[in-house]
């Protein structure tokens with residue numbers, strides 16, 4: 033697991049165990065010793081945690097490999113069975129007229145088997161439909177379709193616009209400790225194409241952030257007594273707000289962030305919540321629950337915290353898709369982007385399959401599919417997902433629906449409890465801090481673009497899903513390009529330099 037590399041890295045001998053001491057510090061030996069002891073203990077605890085994490089990850093990797101091998105084996109079995117059926121059926125039904133040609137928009141595991149010979153000879157038809165989410169990863173064509181939706185929402189560059197029209201984004205975060213995170217998010221928003229990028233941070237952080245970049249508008253208000261009001265004044269001029277990069281966990285700052293979220297909700301502004309903003313949400317989920325103009329972008333730790341807070345259960349590491357879906361549903365169908373080796377994106381919506389894959393006889397199909405333990409067979413007709421008695425009850429997102437057509441025929445529909453978009457665009461194995469800030473900054477802009485573009489441009493898809501896919505792929509492409517140049521020494525700043533070319537490569541061609 034690439035994402036854990038920094039956790040697993042061998043512990044560098046900590047300089048803290050042999051601190052350089054000044055003469056003055058010698059005068060206070062007891063305090064010094066206590067400090068050393070305390071630091072040593074805290075390092076030991078850290079080390080234990082990382083060792084435990086490492087073991088846990090190894091076990092998880094092994095389990096995944098075994099699961100994958102089991103699935104492959106089952107599919108091979110299914111293939112063999114269907115090949116057997118195919119030859120029997122062809123012999124039996126030579127006199128039956130050919131069925132009409134089938135659509136084959138999507139590749140599925142079924143494509144590995146030679147259905148064509150048999151489908152040409154069968155009637156009446158048994159139709160297998162399968163869900164988009166059946167894929168472990170999307171096909172190139174599926175990915176291209178989503179990319180096209182992202183392209184659709186990008187506003188054209190014309191000479192007719194005035195400054196600000198293509199996006200005025202606010203970043204709420206930045207304190208004494210963390211000045212990089214809000215900078216990364218805000219500058220990325222500009223590089224993606226926003227016209228103006230505001231940072232609302234503490235007084236301490238403001239001068240530092242300003243010195244990184246004259247392009248950013250920096251408001252040193254987040255720790256002022258009337259912080260909420262100071263930010264509220266700006267809200268009517270903002271198209272979206274990103275809450276959390278470098279916010280920290282100081283109670284006063286979190287309380288102010290809470291007030292800003294509440295004011296933004298009243299104004300209907302799209303809100304992206306990341307980093308310590310997610311910490312706040314895991315303490316008070318009702319703050320954002322049900323506000324469907326919000327997008328949450330948790331990393332592994334943030335996701336676990338939120339999931340446990342909402343579902344009172346640990347994350348089920350054998351069902352990542354299901355977990356993302358359940359968290360989104362529990363939050364009231366907010367868009368959730370779970371960042372990781374593959375970014376999983378969901379708004380908790382239920383989805384049906386639409387693609388016809390093949391035609392088979394009922395009995396043989398029952399027999400063949402019965403060997404796949406992850407599938408559930410229904411023999412009744414259920415017109416839609418809401419009516420299906422299994423929806424929501426089964427932990428697996430995959431079900432199979434049989435619908436009787438005629439005496440010997442059934443249609444078979446695969447469907448899932450919900451729709452999970454997967455962004456597995458190539459990135460790199462480098463996991464330097466700040467990558468998530470690039471994602472939240474670019475999402476701030478894209479959420480605004482997709483939101484104002486309208487349903488026609490997103491083909492009826494939730495605009496925030498389209499925006500999230502766009503921002504994830506852009507972040508990963510920037511990561512990929514920077515890694516090509518700098519390898520292990522790549523940092524978030526190197527990724528920012530790549531945002532422009534990455535954007536062109538993905539969306540302007």
Ligand SMILES: NC(=O)C1=CN([C@@H]2O[C@H](COP(=O)(O)OP(=O)(O)OC[C@H]3O[C@@H](n4cnc5c(N)ncnc54)[C@H](O)[C@@H]3O)[C@@H](O)[C@H]2O)[C@@H](O)CC1
Nearest residue numbers: 035210211212213277278279280307308332333334465466
């Ligand atoms: N230059 C900067 O100013 C930066 C500031 N940052 C800010 O730092 C603050 C704290 O963020 P953190 O992400 O450290 O806080 P968290 O408390 O969420 O993360 C805790 C720890 O979890 C570990 N972790 C992350 N992914 C993991 C995984 N997949 N498996 C196991 N462990 C994992 C991390 O190493 C981290 O030390 C936020 O405000 C954030 O915005 C970061 O954005 C990084 C850059």
Ligand SMILES: Nc1ncnc2c1ncn2[C@@H]1O[C@H](COP(=O)(O)OP(=O)(O)OP(=O)(O)O)[C@@H](O)[C@H]1O
Nearest residue numbers: 034035331371372373459465466467468469471507
């Ligand atoms: N293992 C991985 N392989 C490939 N890409 C990854 C991996 N983990 C994360 N990413 C990519 O990096 C981006 C940022 O995710 P990450 O988990 O680093 O966020 P984060 O921890 O919140 O970042 P930050 O350091 O800014 O707080 C994600 O959009 C994802 O595309």
